[in-house]
Amino acid sequence: MLLIGTFAMLMSLHGDASAKPATPLDKRIQIEVTAIPVDFDRDDPSRKQFGKLIFRSGLNLYAKSRHFGGFSGLVIDPSGDSILAVSDAGAWMRADLTYNGRYLNGLSNVTLGPVLGANGKPLRSNAERDSxxxxxxxxxxxxxxxYLGFEVKHRIxxxxxxxNSFGPPKGAVPLPPSVKRMHENRGIEALATIKTGRLGGTLLAFSERLPRKGGDLQGWLIGGPTPGTILLKPLGALDITDAAALPDGGxxxxxxxxxxSEGVQMRIRRISQSELEPGALIEGEVLLxxxxxxxxxxxxxxAAHRAAAGETVITLMSDDNFSPFQRTLIMQFALPDGPVLAGPRVD
Structure with missing residues (x-):
């Protein structure tokens, strides 16, 4: 069973779209989502500190809809009380987050709907709807x-x-000529709107993997006071899958x-506001x-937001590729403003 699941994930990560719903949602629907609590460390649930982050809570999500899943983009309300997500099958999801104190314990008022094209109808082909x-x-x-980034037919x-609705679109962001070098299935994968600090009003964009000569990964600062290209120093061979703006402008x-041979890996890096300069090669700080x-x-x-207690909360979601061998996970970690305290748990 492990080998079958591993093979299914490999095929999904290399662009096999056969598990996606063949047809898009044709209207908005309300669904019920079941949430099963999960720990980040299966073997030691009491452990809460991982790298520079503190694990708060995690959920494995299930719903009786073939359009639930495939979530590749996420934003969270500044209050942390609701999310908006998009899938690579051209659907959007809005949900309220419920908490037990500071710990995420469910999703309520969950709505799924189609992303609309310029004609006001749901995007249908895989080339059009891979958000x-x-x-x-x-x-x-x-x-x-x-801003919604698409691959295959690359665009923002x-x-x-x-x-109740998402679209039709009201324009597009002009993209630099270098996007023509992007692979069909390694297009615009990460977007973040910087709203504070000296780069306020800037849209940051990265493809999944667009190396320049020397291997550094190319991204763009679009609009704002100082637009231009930016480079991310690769640490190993991981691909970029998303980005989010922090409350401090980073x-x-x-x-x-x-x-x-390696299984699945993930990494979160923090890039400070001072590193974000046109033409800069950024490396950032590994958080996890x-x-x-x-x-x-x-x-x-x-996605990221600032909690009432002052720490930054980072929310992650997984893309299950609509595969029965994968999961839709949502997890939250806290990044304290002060030094991370030692110990197995922070309440």
Missing amino acids: EALALASGDTRNGSA AIYPFTA IVILERRFRF EANDAFNIDNMEAI
Whole structure:
């Protein structure tokens, strides 16, 4: 069974779209989501500190809809009370998050709906609907506008949305000529809107893997006061899967790798605001690295918000590729403002 699951994940990560729903959602629907608590360390649930992050809680999510899953882009409300996600099958999901104190324990008021094309109808072909990255341009998770990144037919579209609909798009972000070098299945994978500090108003974008000569990974600072290219120093052979803006004007980048000989790996890096300069080669600070000895899957989506207690909370979601051998996980970690305290648990 492990070999079958591993093979299924390998095929999914290399672009096999056969598990996706053949047809898109044709209308908005309400669904019930079952949430099963999971620990990050299966063998030692009392352990809460991982790298520079503190694990708060995790859930394995199930729903009786073939359109639930494949989540590749995520934003969270500044309050931490609701999320908006997009799937690589051209669907959006909005949900309220429920907590027991500071610990995530469920999703409620869950809505799925189709991402609409310019004609006002759901995107149908795989080339059109493979949405991989999401960032807010304005508003919140219930009403506003968003940048939506697609691969296969590479583009960043600007989508107005409400509680009941997502689109049609109202324009597109001009992309630099270097995007023509992107592989069909390694397109725009990470978007983050920087709203504070000297780069306020800048959209940061990265492809999954677009190496320059020497191997550094190319991204872009779009709009804002100082647009231009930016380079990320690769640490190993992980691919970029998402990014999120931090409340202090920096960003976090989520990376992932899968190989038969290595299993699944993930990494979160924090990039300070001072590192984000046009033409800069950035490396950042590793907050967390994990392999499949821990409770991870195909981690593809990341979001961040500041909790009432002052620490930054990072939320991750996995893309199950609509495979029965994979899972839709949602997990939250805290990044304290002060030094991380030693000990197995922080309450």
